[in-house]
Amino acid sequence: MIELKSIEKVYEDGFQALKNIDLAFEDGKINVLIGPSGCGKTTTMKLLNRLVDYTGGEILLDGTNIKDVNPIELRRHMGFVIQNIGLFPHMTIYNNVAAVPKLLKWPKETIKERVVELLELVNLDPQTYMNRYPSELSGGQQQRIGVIRALAAEPSIILMDEPFSALDPISREQLQDELLRLQSEINKTIIFVTHDMDEALKIADQIILMKDGQIVQKGSPKEIIANPADDFVKDFIGEKRLAAEQELPPLDTFISESFVSIQKDRSTAEAIEQMTAHKITDIPVETEEGIYYGSINLYHALANRDKKLSDLIDSDTYTVENGTETQQVIKQLDGTYTTTPVIAEDGQLVGTLDPYKLLHEWHVMSETERGDQ
Amino acid sequence: MTLFQEYITYWSEDYTSILSYMYEHIIIALTVITLSVLFTVPLAIFMTKMKNELVKTIIFNIANVFQTIPTIALLAIVIPLLGIGFVPAVVALFLYSLLPLLRNTYAGMNSVDSEIIEAAKGMGYGTVQRLFKIELPVALPYVMSGIRVSSVYIISWTTLAALIGAGGLGDLILAGIGYNDTFMIFTGTFIAIIIAILLDVILGKVEKVIAYS
Numbered sequence: 001m002i003e004l005k006s007i008e009k010v011y012e013d014g015f016q017a018l019k020n021i022d023l024a025f026e027d028g029k030i031n032v033l034i035g036p037s038g039c040g041k042t043t044t045m046k047l048l049n050r051l052v053d054y055t056g057g058e059i060l061l062d063g064t065n066i067k068d069v070n071p072i073e074l075r076r077h078m079g080f081v082i083q084n085i086g087l088f089p090h091m092t093i094y095n096n097v098a099a100v101p102k103l104l105k106w107p108k109e110t111i112k113e114r115v116v117e118l119l120e121l122v123n124l125d126p127q128t129y130m131n132r133y134p135s136e137l138s139g140g141q142q143q144r145i146g147v148i149r150a151l152a153a154e155p156s157i158i159l160m161d162e163p164f165s166a167l168d169p170i171s172r173e174q175l176q177d178e179l180l181r182l183q184s185e186i187n188k189t190i191i192f193v194t195h196d197m198d199e200a201l202k203i204a205d206q207i208i209l210m211k212d213g214q215i216v217q218k219g220s221p222k223e224i225i226a227n228p229a230d231d232f233v234k235d236f237i238g239e240k241r242l243a244a245e246q247e248l249p250p251l252d253t254f255i256s257e258s259f260v261s262i263q264k265d266r267s268t269a270e271a272i273e274q275m276t277a278h279k280i281t282d283i284p285v286e287t288e289e290g291i292y293y294g295s296i297n298l299y300h301a302l303a304n305r306d307k308k309l310s311d312l313i314d315s316d317t318y319t320v321e322n323g324t325e326t327q328q329v330i331k332q333l334d335g336t337y338t339t340t341p342v343i344a345e346d347g348q349l350v351g352t353l354d355p356y357k358l359l360h361e362w363h364v365m366s367e368t369e370r371g372d373q
Numbered sequence: 374m375t376l377f378q379e380y381i382t383y384w385s386e387d388y389t390s391i392l393s394y395m396y397e398h399i400i401i402a403l404t405v406i407t408l409s410v411l412f413t414v415p416l417a418i419f420m421t422k423m424k425n426e427l428v429k430t431i432i433f434n435i436a437n438v439f440q441t442i443p444t445i446a447l448l449a450i451v452i453p454l455l456g457i458g459f460v461p462a463v464v465a466l467f468l469y470s471l472l473p474l475l476r477n478t479y480a481g482m483n484s485v486d487s488e489i490i491e492a493a494k495g496m497g498y499g500t501v502q503r504l505f506k507i508e509l510p511v512a513l514p515y516v517m518s519g520i521r522v523s524s525v526y527i528i529s530w531t532t533l534a535a536l537i538g539a540g541g542l543g544d545l546i547l548a549g550i551g552y553n554d555t556f557m558i559f560t561g562t563f564i565a566i567i568i569a570i571l572l573d574v575i576l577g578k579v580e581k582v583i584a585y586s
Contacts, residue, residue, distance in 0.1 A: 049495055076497030086492030090510045090584070100496050149496075159495070 001027055001062055002048060002157065002189065008056030009043060009213075017043050018054070018213045028187040029205035030179075034194055036236075040213040041193045045159050048191065049075045061157075076100055079150030079158035079188075084166055085142045087134035093119075093145055094130040100153040118148040121185075122178060140171030147179070151186070160192045164199065176203055197237055201225070209233060222325065249361060251326050255342050256354040261286050264293050268309045271296050282339040284349055285313050292319065292341055292349040319343050322350050330358070383556045391545065395564050398541035401459065402531045402568070405466040406524050409474055412467075414516065417478035418504065433475070440472040444530055448537050462539030466530055470523050477519020481512035510584070517580040521573050528569040532561065 002025040009018035018040045025031045033041040046052040047059060050071040059066045066074060087096050094115055095102075101111045119126040122144040134142055143163060150158050164172045180203055183190065194200055200207050201221045208218040217229040225242060228234045234242065261284045262271050275283050281298040294315035301312055319341045320329050340353040384391070420429050439447070447465045455461035485508050493507045509516070535543025542561040549557030 051491070051495055072497050072499050074497075075495055080492065080495035082488055082492050082495065084486075084488045086486070086488040088489060088493070088507055088511070090513075103497055103502070 001025075001060075002191075003060045004044075004047070004057065005060065006057035007044075007047065007054050007059065009040070009047070009052065010055045016213060018047075021057070021213075021215060023208060023215060023218070025189060025191060026206050027189050030183060030190045030192055030203050031206045031208065032192045032194060032200040032204035033208050033210060034197065034200045034236075035210035035216075037195065038212075039210040041195075041208075041210050042161055044210070045161060045191050045193050048157070049078050049080060049159060076103055076153065077155050077157075079153075079155045081143075081146050081150045081158070081160040081163045083162040085134075085139075085146045087142055087145060087149070089134055092131050092133060093137070096134065096145060097149050097152050099149060104153055106153075114152060118151060121151075121182065122148055138171075139167055140174060143167060143171075143175060144178070147175070147182075151182075151188075155188070157189045157191070160190060162193055162195070165194065165196065172199075179203060197241070201241070209236065222328070226325070249326065251320070251322065251324055251329060251342070253361070254326070254354050254358045255322070255351040256357070257351045259284070259339075259352040261349060262296070262309075263288060264310060264313070266309055268301055268305055268307060268312060271309055271312075272298065272301050272305070275301070280339055282317070284339060284341040284352065285309075286349045290349060291347045292343045295339070295341065317341070320353060321345070326358075329353070380556055383560075391560060391564070394540065394542050394545045394561070395568070397539070398528075398531055398543075398565065399568060401462055401466070401534055401539055401541050402524075402528050402572075404463050405470060405527050405531070406520075408463070408467050409470045409523065409527075410520055413471055413474040414478050417475050418482055418509075420475075420479055421482040433472075436472040436475050439468040442469075444469060444533050445536065448533060452537055457538040459539050462531075462534035462537055465537075466527055466534065469530060470527050473523045473526065474519050477522070478512075478516045481515025481519065482508060484515055485511045513580065513584055517576065517583075521576045524572050524576060525569045528565055528572060532565055 004021050004023040007018055007021040007023075008016070010016050021040075021044060023044075033044055035041045043052050047054050048061075048066070050066060061069070061074075088099070091099070097115045097118055098111045101114060106114075115130065116126045119129060124141065124144060129137070129141075134145070137145065143166075146163065147160075150160075164175050167175065176199060179190075192203065204221050206218060207221055207224050209216045209224065211232055217224055217233050219227075224233065225237060228237060228242070260274055260278045260280065262274055264285050264287050271283055275281065275296075275298045283296050283298075285293045285296055287293055294313035295317040296309065296312055297314060300314070304312055318332070320343070322342050322344050340355075342350045342353055344350050416432070420432060423429055442450075444465075447469060448462070451461040451465045455464060489507065489511065490503070493503045498507060531541050532543035532546060534541050535547050542565050545557050545561035549555070549559075549561060
């Protein structure tokens, strides 16, 4: 847990780079610092490993003031990826990746295993690349090494200073995808600085938008797009992105209230009858009080006609909570079930999602979008 | 007798004195190179860490002044201060070699990409570790080229050390001029060139060994 409390940074010439920053970075998440150049995002990141010292306030790392920690020790336990890669040109890939473990005096065997493991993690064959020099690698490969070098000593916090901005668009996309894949495996606290809103929206769990040394807004990408704090934020996100995200009508519009359901104490035969009569393959099951209980699949029921209904209920089905944003629901629908139950906060079955209405809206929307261009 | 046979005879008669001139020459040159490297390289590194531009300018100007004094004049100046012989010759040549080494090492250290230094800092290299494991190895080609260039110069300038009684191949050349003996002049010059080339080759190998260690 990293907390910044009333942080101020005033340079010797009187320039105030940071004004009263209060901020908590979410553990195990990708925290993106974003803003126009000169907004203090990089300065904020460099405060954490004390490459820049603050002039007021305090920074707590798991409750310890970072000024009480030896900066060199502090840095060895934080990964650091810089913009222009910064691999050491006179060292082989092996030695580059092994740099921090060597500083920490890990045993040789452990270091070797770790380097091999990391190279495999980013799909670079260890035998081929270990003994090469950085100049023999492409830009994208070099930054992959830059990223795994930061991971080498298993830090819980990784600082990334515009790591992909010097890459071509294709490599950048690939590395963003790879970072997301890696993060799903390693769950580190990542502090990521960028000026690219697309990048931020793609990878961030939390976005911290800065301007003139102050935090303008922070929140998940969704929150920021849904409620931009002011015109600056709107400008920064861009009209087009705002429009694209907001055009979808709320979820209510897609709920079909004349849905078919079955009560938990009915028989299997009844359930089959209901489904065949309404031409659906899944039917939601509810209790007498109308609380959603699970779902019955037609094929499953047909195959097990002799069993009791309660034995056939699949309670792991995907449900949508009423009031969720449409965009998010669309992202999570995977088409396994034809019927998606919508439930209220208290567990009441409100209705089912009408995929035809949803498809229709989507179609209309993409039509207008195409018309705009 | 052909010229070549005469030259062979000259060698066979005088080889002991030729070799002792050569030995003196190498000793003077190596002493100067060693002292110069030991003094200049740390100074240049220190200067790259120095914030005060004025002090840097002053140091470079001092080194510049020594370089601009004609070699013969510099040797003459040290006589009233240190007398004649080995020590004044070494001192004069040392002062003379400061600039090329200082400039090259300084430029080499400054050539290290600031991104690399920032990465090293951010990864947790201490100041000394960073200097020896990152900055110096990266700057090594520049530093070594400075040492190689200066070494070749010093071998050549050492011939002038004979003027203040320090011996070396310069003695052979001066004697050759005195006796109007082409063989002596040629031999002195030729050996000086060979030493310079050999030293350059050796230092080139040393650079490779250090770079890959």
